[in-house]
Amino acid sequence: MLEPAYQADVVIVGAGVAGLSAAHRLTSAGVTTAVLEAAHGVGGRMSTEKVDGFRLDRIGQLLSTAYPELRLTPGLDGLGLRPFAPGVLLHSDGRRHRAGATPANTRSAPGSATGGAARSTRSARGALHAVRALASAPRPAPRPTALPRGGTAPLGTAVDQARLGAALARIASAPVERLLARPELPAARALAARGLPARTIDGFLRPLLAALLCDPELTTSSRCADLALRSFAGGRLCVPEGGAEVLPELLARSLPPGTVHTGVRVTSVSTNTVTTAEHGEFRCRAVLLATDARAAAELLPGLRVPDFHQVTVVHHTTDEPPGTGTALLLDADRGGPVAHTAVLSHVDPSRAPAGRALITSTVLGPPPPDVDTAVRMHLARLYGTSTTRWETLAVHHTPEAVPTMRAPHDLRRPVRLLAGLYVCGDHRDTSTVQGALHSAHRATTAILTDLGAAGSMHRADPLPATRAA
Known part of the structure; x- marks a missing residue:
């Protein structure tokens, strides 16, 4: 026999970062909330596999310290961010060149320290304070990046680099509204119309945007590409300390006990009812779908399902790490399947056991037939070292990793x-963690407006006993 119907003001379907952040905003406003998740853990695509002391992200999207929602979302005060070195390393013609460093992303970032793999100890709360400082600091025009001695950077001449630096400085300080008012084109076409040399575009902007957008062909809307460049130029690329799963787990742990219920499969929704396979109906005043786009469309036929970018993440380990420090390494020549790679244990030491290095590499689009062999061969060229003795820890292929954002988007x-039925997620905004959090912010604002003052919320009946996250 099913239990009787249970009540909450708002039922949220999906315990990814969008659903969990929405739950924080609603509970903070006095709205009783239940989060139902079909899987046996929270996080959705932001998952981390544990293998022999390693923490291996399944997708590993890059974050930026300039993401506003990382500062604005309740429950993330304890988030630790581990930054990459300023700018990126570009591999071109057998050499590596540092590029894209600006005054904003060169400043000391949370948890960073100079000197190779050395790390300073920092408090979790101090990380968010540093993020706020990076986002609010003035951004003077950057100095041109010096050419490496004995080689030519894949950005063109020193004058070309100065023009690129000035362009990054302008976009870092540009209001978002101004960027969104620009004519919208596919990103690849827009770059060609911006007046930068072809060498600068092909050698730096193309590989950088491919990594930021998970879009190797740059079919993404130029407005979304501009927002990605703005975050890159105005902050520091980073990863959550301890793995991608730390962000949703932190949100789940800081919610009131009994808010999140895992292992609960939702079969149908309406404006005031959610039906589950395990516990019958949940009566409520509003429903928020916070699942991925395909799952949302299965519950509400007619919702648009976008195309997706495929992402494959390959994790290797060795006891002799390459000497690239905490840099994110991109292939400007596009000479193999790897779009970007890093010695991630240098960036975040908690991801590997002592004495071992974790090298994480990302392949965009359909992977080659023997992806591990192809990746090893490419990494040997990128890092300038043999990879034959590297151990493969995991190969994670996600066919629907990131929703596409083709123009017009x-x-x-x-x-x-x-009224009573809402939806959020990265498929309603930009296909980033920032977009997922921002869409949840917009959805909860609409819910609170429709439900009225928090003081009118009722006291919910107890929810059924399910596994809590």
Whole structure:
């Protein structure tokens, strides 16, 4: 026999970062909330596999310290961010060149320290304070990056580099509204119309944007590409300390006990009812779908399902790490399947046991037939060292990793379908963690407006006993 119907003001379907951040905003406003997740853990695509003391991200999207929602989302005060070195390393013609460092992303970032693999100890709360400082600091025009002695950087001449530096400085300080008002084109076409030399575009902007957008062909809307460049130029690329799963787990742990229920499969939704396979109906005043786009469309036929970018992440380990420090390494020549790679244990030592290095590499688009062999051969060229003795820890292929954002792309897709029924996620905004968090922010604002003052919220009946995250 099913238990009787249970009540909450808002039922959220999905315990990814969008659903969990929405739950924080609602509970903070006095709205009783239940989060239902079909899987046996929270996080969705932000998952981390544990193998012999290693922490291996399944997708490993790059974050930026300039993401506003990392500062604005309740529950993330304890988030630790581990930054890459300023800018990126570009591999071109057998040499590596540092590029893209700006005054904003050169400043000391949370958890960073100079001197190779050395690390300073920092508090989790101090990390968010540093993020706020990076985002609010003035951004003077950067100095041109010096050419490496004995080689030519893949950015063109020193004058070309100065023009690129000035362009990055301008976009770092440009209001978002101004970027969104620009004519919208596919990113590849827009770059060609910006007046930068072809060498600078092909040698730096193309590989950088491919890594930031998970889009090797740059079919993404130029407005989304501009937002990605703005975050890159105005902050520091980073990863969550301890793995991608730390971000959703932190949100889940800081919610009131009993808010999140895992292992609960939702079969149908309406404006005031959620039906589950395990516990019958949940009666509520509003429903928020915070699943991925395909799962949302299965519950609400007619919702748009976008195309997706495929992502394959390959994790290797060795006891003799390459000497690239904490840099993110890109292939400007596109000479193999790897779009970007890093010695991730140098960036975040908690991801590998002592004495071992974790090298994480990302392949965009359909992977080659023997992906590990192809990746090893490419990494040998990128790092300038033999990879034959490296041990493969995992190969994670995700066919629907990141929703595409082809032009024209609506960055503010409606989150309010009708009174009582709402939807959020990276498929309603930009296909980033920032987009997922921002869409949740918009959805909860709409819910609170429709439900009225928090003081009118009722006291919910107890929810059924399910596994809590």
